[in-house]
Amino acid sequence: MKYSTDYSPIEMMIIAGSREIENGQILIVGTQWPIITTLFAKKTHAPDITICYEGGVVLESIPDRIPLFTGDPCIASNSVLLNDSLDTLGMILHAGYPDIAFLPGANVDRYGNINTTCFGDYSRPKFRLGGSGGACDFGSLAKRVITMLEHERQRFPERVDFITTPGYLDGSDSRERVGLRPGTGPGAVITTLGIFRFHKDTREMYVDTYYPGGSIEEVKKGFQWDIRVSENIKVADPPTEEEIRILRAEIDPFGMYLKNNKAKTISTL
Amino acid sequence: MTMSKAIKEFVRDGDVVYLGGFIQHEPYAAIHEIIRQRKKGLTGSSCAGMIALDQLIGAGCLDRVITTYTWNPLPKPAHAFRRCLEKGIPHDVKIEEYSILALTLSYFAGALDLPFVGTKTLMGSDLAKNSSFLGENKLKIIESPFNGEKVCLIPPLKHDIGIMQVQRADSIGNAQAWGIMGDSKYGINSCSRVIICAEEIVDTEVIKRDPGRTIIPGFKVSAVVEEPWGSHPSYVTGCYDMDWKYFSFYDKATETLDGFENYLKEWVYGVKDRSEYIKKIGKKNLDALKPKPWSGNPVDYGYCAQYQEDYIL
Numbered sequence: 001m002k003y004s005t006d007y008s009p010i011e012m013m014i015i016a017g018s019r020e021i022e023n024g025q026i027l028i029v030g031t032q033w034p035i036i037t038t039l040f041a042k043k044t045h046a047p048d049i050t051i052c053y054e055g056g057v058v059l060e061s062i063p064d065r066i067p068l069f070t071g072d073p074c075i076a077s078n079s080v081l082l083n084d085s086l087d088t089l090g091m092i093l094h095a096g097y098p099d100i101a102f103l104p105g106a107n108v109d110r111y112g113n114i115n116t117t118c119f120g121d122y123s124r125p126k127f128r129l130g131g132s133g134g135a136c137d138f139g140s141l142a143k144r145v146i147t148m149l150e151h152e153r154q155r156f157p158e159r160v161d162f163i164t165t166p167g168y169l170d171g172s173d174s175r176e177r178v179g180l181r182p183g184t185g186p187g188a189v190i191t192t193l194g195i196f197r198f199h200k201d202t203r204e205m206y207v208d209t210y211y212p213g214g215s216i217e218e219v220k221k222g223f224q225w226d227i228r229v230s231e232n233i234k235v236a237d238p239p240t241e242e243e244i245r246i247l248r249a250e251i252d253p254f255g256m257y258l259k260n261n262k263a264k265t266i267s268t269l
Numbered sequence: 270m271t272m273s274k275a276i277k278e279f280v281r282d283g284d285v286v287y288l289g290g291f292i293q294h295e296p297y298a299a300i301h302e303i304i305r306q307r308k309k310g311l312t313g314s315s316c317a318g319m320i321a322l323d324q325l326i327g328a329g330c331l332d333r334v335i336t337t338y339t340w341n342p343l344p345k346p347a348h349a350f351r352r353c354l355e356k357g358i359p360h361d362v363k364i365e366e367y368s369i370l371a372l373t374l375s376y377f378a379g380a381l382d383l384p385f386v387g388t389k390t391l392m393g394s395d396l397a398k399n400s401s402f403l404g405e406n407k408l409k410i411i412e413s414p415f416n417g418e419k420v421c422l423i424p425p426l427k428h429d430i431g432i433m434q435v436q437r438a439d440s441i442g443n444a445q446a447w448g449i450m451g452d453s454k455y456g457i458n459s460c461s462r463v464i465i466c467a468e469e470i471v472d473t474e475v476i477k478r479d480p481g482r483t484i485i486p487g488f489k490v491s492a493v494v495e496e497p498w499g500s501h502p503s504y505v506t507g508c509y510d511m512d513w514k515y516f517s518f519y520d521k522a523t524e525t526l527d528g529f530e531n532y533l534k535e536w537v538y539g540v541k542d543r544s545e546y547i548k549k550i551g552k553k554n555l556d557a558l559k560p561k562p563w564s565g566n567p568v569d570y571g572y573c574a575q576y577q578e579d580y581i582l
Contacts, residue, residue, distance in 0.1 A: 032344070054369055055291050055317070055449035068513070069342050071292030071317070073506055076448050077563045084450035085291070085316075086377065089370040094389065117366070118354075122399055128354040130340030130347070132396060133317055136368035140390040166393035178393035179410065179419025 003237070004244045009192035010150070010258065011247060012211050014040060015239045017102070017148050017190045021046045025099040028052045028088065030135060031069045033148040034102030036257045039066065040247055052092050054134035056084040066252050089137050100187070101142030103135055105149045107160045110225055111203055112167025112186030114139060114147060115160035122162055132164045139165030140180055144187035151191035151222050158225040168203035175203070193219050195236070199228070209234040272542060275464045275492040276302045280311075280430055287376075287460050288315040288322070289433025291451020292342070293506055295321045296432045296466050298499035298543040304328040305537060314428060315339070316372050316452035319503060320519060323347035327529050328537070329359045333402055335426065337369045343513070345520040349529055358526060363401040367391070371408070371423050373452040378425035379459030385422040387413070392421050431460030434500040435484070436508060437475065438467040442490025445482040448506025454484045462491040468508050470495045479568060498547050498555070509558040515550075 014033065018041035021027065029038050029051050038051050039062055051059040053070040058081035063074040076082050092098065106129055107115040116135055120126030139145055145167070149155060167186045168175050176182050185203075189196040194210035206228040210219045216229055239247075252258050270278075280286065280303060288296060300321055303311075312333040313322050322339045325331050327349025339350045352358040367375065374386040391397045392410055400407035409422045433453060435446040444465045446453065457463060463485065470493060476483060502515035523529040540546045547555065 053449075055451040057449055068511075069292075069344070071342070071449055071451075073293070073448065073504055073510060073560070076506055082447070082449065084454055085369055085373045085452055086455070089373070094370065117395070122395070125355055128346075128351045130344070131336065131338040131366055132368045132394075133338035134369040136394050136396055137370040137390045140368075140392065140394065163393070163395040169393050175393060179389070179421070180393055181389060 002241045004239045004241045007239050007244050008258070009211075011239060011244060012236070013148060013150075013190055013192045014247065015243055016195055016209075016211070016236055017146065018044065018046075020146055020188060020190070021049060021100065024048045026050045026052065026092075026097050028054070028093050028098040028101045028138060028142065029070065030054070030101075030103040030133075030138060032104040033257075034104060035067055035070065036252060037148065038102060040251050043246055043251055044243065052088045052098065054085060054089055054137070056087045057082055058088065058092075066256055068256060085134075089134055093137060093141050096141070096143070098142055099144065101138040101145045103138050103145060103147045103165065105147045105165070107155050107157060108147055108149065108189055109156070109160045109167070110158050110205055111169060111171045112145070112147070112189065112198060112205060113160050113163045113169065114165035114167060115162045117162040117164045119161055135165045139167065141184060143184055145185060146187055147189045149189075149191055151193040153222050153224060156223045168198065171203045172201070191222070193222050196227075204228060206230050207233060209236050211236050212238045270492045270494055272298055272302045272466070272494050272496055273306075275494050276306055276308075279462045279464055279491050280308055282308055283310040284429040285312040285314060285427075287428040287431035287456045288313060288318065289431055289453050289457045290500065290503070291317055291449055291453050292319065293448050293500060293504045294434045294446060294453060295319065295500055295503045296434045297321065297501060297503065298434070298496045298546075299432045299464065299466055299494075300324055301537045301543070301546070303330055304533065314426065314456075316376070316456065317369055320347055320516070323349045324537075326350055326353045326362055327359070327523070328533060331362055334362055334364045335367075335372070336364070337367055337372050341516055341520050342511075343516055343520060348520070348523045352526065365401050365403050365407060366396050367423075368396065369452065371421075372426075373455055375423045375426040376452055376455035376459045378423065379427040380455050383425055385424050387420040387422055389420065392419060397421065426459060428456075428460040430462045430464065431457045432464045432466065433457050434466045434468070434496070434505060436467070436505060437469045437471045438465045438493050439473040439476050439487065440470055440493060441473070442485070442487035442493045443473065443476045443483050444485050444490065445476060445479070446484050447482055450484075457485050458489065463489055464492045464494060465490050466494045466496045466499045468497050468499065468505055478570075480570070481568070496543050499543060501547070501550065507560060507563070509555070510560050512554070512558055514554075
């Protein structure tokens with residue numbers, strides 16, 4: 001096993017995300033980075049995971065072309081269950097089956113609340129985004145929500161403008177107080193800078209892990225509040241050469257996800 | 270029936286319109302005809318839409334919208350949707366938003382004529398805190414009369430008219446659709462009037478050979494339109510794939526208001542019907558979207574011709 005010295009921050013994020021997955025788990029998966037991350041895990045260390053998508057798909061195998069979104073016909077034709085949203089968001093997610101829900105996010109705040117609705121005032125936004133889709137259902141219902149996004153400071157405000165997808169709301173037990181089930185909520189936020197988790201009592205996000213070549217100072221600058229840092233802060237292992245080869249050559253051979261990000265290669269030398 | 274006649278006869282100004290399909294099956298041919306006929310004051314209801322609501326909003330057909338998500342799947346912004354909600358162009362549209370599960374449950378309640386459905390999703394989100402034209406009736410969070418836990422009640426949503434594209438239907442409207450179905454079955458069954466747009470109109474015998482694929486019975490359907498490629502640029506499983514290049518073209522073409530107007534002039538007002546639109550896309554482009562076959566073993570619905578000889582009621 002040889003560590004790679006030539007990989008992009010996006011590739012590091014995907015591999016860090018995949019390491020959160022254990023073989024045999026049931027996942028419900030949102031669009032963008034979660035798609036490639038979960039398929040990569042299935043191709044490598046977790047071949048027996050089950051991947052569910054909001055429109056009514058249960059997938060046990062890797063499609064022969066990479067899905068570009070969760071409505072892609074290539075996931076339908078390879079699935080073991082193909083029906084509708086009451087199957088996957090209802091009888092799977094609402095019923096409590098998924099071990100992890102993977103989501104993309106535009107903005108994430110101190111308590112893991114996610115905004116994909118708008119920037120500015122909701123009634124007359126400065127910038128209107130697409131909306132929830134199934135994201136609010138993932139965030140409301142799943143045992144462990146993992147959010148993946150490119151790390152930019154403006155994506156990490158202390159409080160999001162609009163809570164599309166509830167995280168721990170105002171921290172502490174506020175999530176349970178609004179009626180969401182105990183034992184659900186954000187588990188990790190995984191970005192191009194590191195891995196962030198949530199304090200078990202305050203439910204506040206903290207820096208758990210940063211990536212090779214990075215630093216605590218650099219990571220802290222990526223947040224609009226003074227984020228806490230774990231006393232046992234870790235540095236992630238870099239991807240192996242084999243992982244990067246599989247990701248590029250077997251999971252995304254046409255660069256549908258990775259092409260535009262290759263230029264931003266970091267070096268760990 | 271022709272699309273033009275179906276829209277003229279069954280879509281009325283001010284209607285609450287369900288736009289069916291969940292990514293696939295979106296009725297773009299019907300949407301373009303609604304725009305050509307300059308329908309006004311509609312409420313557009315679409316669970317996980319791409320650019321269907323975007324086009325109707327930009328064309329000024331909608332006053333109100335019910336949705337969970339509206340975005341170009343590239344992913345790129347739905348520009349007319351953004352212009353409308355950020356700047357009120359071409360006029361202000363009120364938006365009511367749920368999550369996919371909550372809106373699907375609302376359609377489900379509408380389809381069954383239930384008073385409400387209870388769920389554990391949505392609570393704590395700002396989707397639950399904000400409402401517009403539905404006001405107090407968007408949802409209610411109460412304590413369950415059974416165990417006291419908090420539960421979110423979603424009211425039934427009923428539509429005056431529903432439109433969706435399907436793979437096939439017979440001439441009386443028994444409609445069959447397959448693939449990723451999302452909210453479609455519940456949405457299309459929650460409508461007073463229904464227009465089914467079919468890739469192909471088939472003999473009822475074809476329907477009867479695989480009745481498990483029917484999503485709505487003919488007696489609920491007001492009109493059937495045969496409209497091949499009616500979901501383009503979206504897809505219909507087994508018929509044609511997503512036209513990603515067209516979504517990319519649409520993104521660039523509609524980024525400015527002028528661009529959007531020109532798009533309508535060229536691709537909606539500038540063509541008389543779907544067949545002209547399809548001609549404009551061109552055979553080469555269409556051929557590239559034809560899928561490789563992925564057919565299953567035929568399903569058997571067989572049964573014995575008679576009951577057992579010694580079985581008497």
